[in-house]
Amino acid sequence: KAGVTQTPRYLIKTRGQQVTLSCSPISGHRSVSWYQQTPGQGLQFLFEYFSETQRNKGNFPGRFSGRQFSNSRSEMNVSTLELGDSALYLCASSLASGQPQHFGDGTRLSIL
Amino acid sequence: AQSVTQPDIHITVSEGASLELRCNYSYGATPYLFWYVQSPGQGLQLLLKYFSGDTLVQGIKGFEAEFKRSQSSFNLRKPSVHWSDAAEYFCAVGGLIVRNSGAGSYQLTFGKGTKLSVIP
Numbered sequence: 001k002a003g004v005t006q007t008p009r010y011l012i013k014t015r016g017q018q019v020t021l022s023c024s025p026i027s028g029h030r031s032v033s034w035y036q037q038t039p040g041q042g043l044q045f046l047f048e049y050f051s052e053t054q055r056n057k058g059n060f061p062g063r064f065s066g067r068q069f070s071n072s073r074s075e076m077n078v079s080t081l082e083l084g085d086s087a088l089y090l091c092a093s094s095l096a097s098g099q100p101q102h103f104g105d106g107t108r109l110s111i112l
Numbered sequence: 113a114q115s116v117t118q119p120d121i122h123i124t125v126s127e128g129a130s131l132e133l134r135c136n137y138s139y140g141a142t143p144y145l146f147w148y149v150q151s152p153g154q155g156l157q158l159l160l161k162y163f164s165g166d167t168l169v170q171g172i173k174g175f176e177a178e179f180k181r182s183q184s185s186f187n188l189r190k191p192s193v194h195w196s197d198a199a200e201y202f203c204a205v206g207g208l209i210v211r212n213s214g215a216g217s218y219q220l221t222f223g224k225g226t227k228l229s230v231i232p
Contacts, residue, residue: 004155033220043202043222055217056209090155098144098206098218103155 004093004104012110018079021107025072025093032074037088086111114139114207118223126231127195133188133226135203144206145186151199198230
């Protein structure tokens with residue numbers, strides 16, 4: 001069974017640009033969550049999607065948004081990038097909310 | 113609000129020695145508890161989980177954890193550490209978040225992590 005796939009693995013952007021990250025969950029998993037990981041703040045919850053609906057949202061500005069498609073694949077978008085957005089962005093999928101989450105290897109985003 | 117504290121930022125042990133990584137949580141009800149491990153450049157791998165029942169939980173790679181409600185703790189243990197166990201370990205609590213709309217979902221809150229170094 002294929003694991004959680006995140007693309008791309010690495011991204012370099014400049015301030016002010018926008019970026020879209022993609023996540024394909026494990027087959028059959030309908031819940032997808034996104035996290036931001038930085039050395040200073042650790043792992044912080046961004047949002048969770050289930051059946052194309054955002055179920056929960058962390059404490060991030062509106063520049064961070066996401067969506068989920070009917071096949072459970074999810075995308076995360078960050079607009080007007082700032083230097084502080086440099087981080088590892090992790091996607092995790094689970095059968096349902098509250099079930100163990102399985103993580104992808106992440107997308108390393110660097111802002112110049 | 114739920115929270116997790118991992119008091120030890122960095123631990124160094126000799127190969128073959130026993131290991132205990134500490135985790136304390138704050139949550140108003142019985143939480144879901146997890147331990148994850150992260151190797152450099154990779155995502156998080158689930159080691160074990162506690163939902164209910166037996167408070168001693170067995171996981172992969174020879175790890176176990178014990179849920180102690182009275183101490184709000186969920187410490188991770190391994191009797192004999194291998195060099196390949198060197199990584200960063202994260203404890204997480206999953207609690208029900210109910211929004212103003214009344215809809216609820218579980219949200220994972222992670223500790224800051226404990227980096228484990230193993231001396232050959």
